[in-house]
Amino acid sequence: MDPSTLAVRLRRLVRGFFFLPGLLAGCGVLLAAATVAFDRTQLASDLFRELPYLKISAVGARSLLGTIAGAMMTVLSLVYSLTLVVFTLAAGNIGPRLLETFTDNRVNQTTIGLLGATFLHSLIVLYLLADGDVPRLAVAVAIALATVSFFWLVYFVHDTASRVMVDNEIARTQRSLRSAVARLLADEPREAPDDRKSLLDEPGTPVRSTRSGYVTAVQQDPLLKTAKECDGFIRMVASPGHFFIAGQPLAYVWGKPDEKAIRAAVFIADARAPDGDLQFNIHLNVEIALRALSPGINDSYTAISALDQLSASLALILQRGVPSSLVCDGDGNPRVWIELLEVKDMVGTALHPLRRATRGNVMVSLRLVEAIGRMALVTRPEHVPILTRHLTLIAEDARAAIPNSGDRSAVASAIRRAREALGHARRHNDDDAD
Template identity: 30%
Template sequence: MKNVKLIKVWDALHTSYWFLPGILAISSIILAVVTLTLDHIIDFNDWDWLYAGGPEGSRAVLSAIASSMISVTATSFSITIVAMQLASSTFGPRLLRNFMKDTGNQIVLGVFIGTFIYSLLVLRAIYNEDFDLFVPHLSVTVGLALAILSIGVLIYFIHHASTIIQVSHVLQSVSDDLDKAIERLFPEKIGVNPQVNQPYREDVPPDFSLQAYPIKNNKNGYLQAINDEKLMEIARQYDLLVHVKFRPGNFVVKGSELVMVWPGVRVNNKLKQQLQQIFIIGKERTEQQDIEFPIQQLVEIALRAISPGINDPFTAIRCIDRLSAGLCYLVQRQFPSPYRYDYDNQLRVMVPSLDFEGIVDQAFNQIRQYSNSDAAVTIRLLEAIALVATHTKNPHHREVLRRHADMIERGSHEGLPESQDRKDVYRKYDDVIQSLAANYEM
């Protein structure tokens, strides 16, 4: 992935509440300077469509705009914070990141703040002393236009604030993150993926564990991303074999071995720094190269929904639908090999592999464990497995799906006291088995 650090910086800015409002505030300052300059250069007294009031009227208008804008800004910010608190308690604190990166809220705050700053700057330029009169008609007119725009933005904000906390909107946002993360599936594009029948394990030097040199991590945090192309470039430049010990999403403790480099005799301080810089470590997980993170977000929403305190199985069913959609997309992609070759067919990088079994475990295990007493959620889990089965012909994928179907069916024996509910689950389980068998015969 190119420019991983730039992507990390942009992600930090995009999830902040100061960057975009700050840009709009600076833009309002520039706009005020431009309009006031035009008012000094051009005589707008004969322009009928511009504001034609005197200095007192202009001050009153701009003062009203400025005072109302700062009040609306405070109210909007308060509503945003309340919405985030509600989302945190309902969907989980890990979902706050999705609300922080909402561009709509950032634009609303920026427009209100920008209108306030613009009104103040134009207000101070109006004077009427000793027969020296200056009323910036164009600037006051633009201020009125910004006030009208702010009213429209306020109406949009009221609608938007009530929309973003709806379950359907939250699930759609997380599902989109999952789809995008699958497209960036790490480490699919590190070098060349070996052929299935290639004896790539024989390319690992027999003395690798003895001669490899460990490069250690220098801080605690979550591994957010790896600059995969830079890693391959360094391995080729120094003629190295690099074994990456962690994958994005793992928590890395200070002093842990990030990579093992073979041969170790080629490692120097410069190489250590180069390798450490390609690992982006932060205080929280992101979906940039971690497809398990959005999956766990959907699972968290589902678990909160089926908890005794909330008891909302319909939201859990929606989460299962989103998980099944993501898995249907995932099984159609080729899982990359943990052994990555350069274009000269030389083994350069070994990475922890992402496997379908682990991802399905993340998606279904906890929901299955906490919902075995809910027939509707249990049946939807089986329907999700049947749906995923229709999108794959991979024997290993089918084995994993069959294992989960078996566990769901066995769990219903103890979780569902009503015999008819158990019969309904078994009928759906039988449909899953038939679907897996039909897919196998294709």
């Protein structure tokens, strides 16, 4: 398996809901065996005699360990119940697709793992005890684990309470989106005007998908290696976020590359994932605003909060150029073409649904225009037409959907100010060119 492919699979395994709890629980089992074995060596018997608070009888040790094990199992069940309640609230109030981000929460995973480790440690020590054994170190470790579990449980409740607050969740999802944008656009060469000339005119051989589902990742390094080995060229049709059915072409190849290697470089799953799928990250944030603007909720202030945070993420995209879709080998020969989203598509993914949902909502429409005006202050001059187009569409919607002339004038004034900001960006580009 290619190292980059293996790294992606390992990263997803580590982020999974069961990895960290299972790891901590396993550590609890090993710790129980180690402490019982150490107690049986009597190496620290003199130390235990000098420390009176470590003195305990065999009956007292069994009773204490049983109490800790029972308490940890009770608290563990309550933590699971509370976590499920939080998931339900998130699905109803924030958005069902954000449930995956809740399962990725390390605080939840650590809480369950720590409680499980304390429970298993106490249980295994009870199982390993022989008649007359006094597991002083094992009991001390169990008490320490129970103490840490208590304070961590308090932090878990605090973290859970903060995560169900929609403003905090909006900010958190925006940080995730900005990280995804930074990973995609950092230190990547921008697409040159002649890059598409590398695409061959004659039809290539299709490499078809063997299963149906969403593309969650496309690994560049294995594709480049495969194309170079056969001195060929691969044009990928699949890109993260797209849905493919079995038999649909994932790529077209020129030469004789290994088709199995090409399929292995494309990860297909039953559901979309935020890793590598920038459009899905944008959808997660837009969904919060759309749900807030739905007739059943009608919470304009939540939509405004989501819109303000989203504008900061879109500004990162507008400040940079999109990486080149063309991948060349070390000798400069074109080998792979991977379709990437254009800037206008990424911005449109966010602004088109928001504009349609805010038709007739003057308060949110004004904030949408203000957000575009803020983005205009930092956008690249070549992206000015994208924002200008969205301002034109908002103006058309305002004329058609806002009956009050005063409200229409307010929206028109905001649009005029945003266009002035875009004009400054365009003039700045002209000055640099001179």
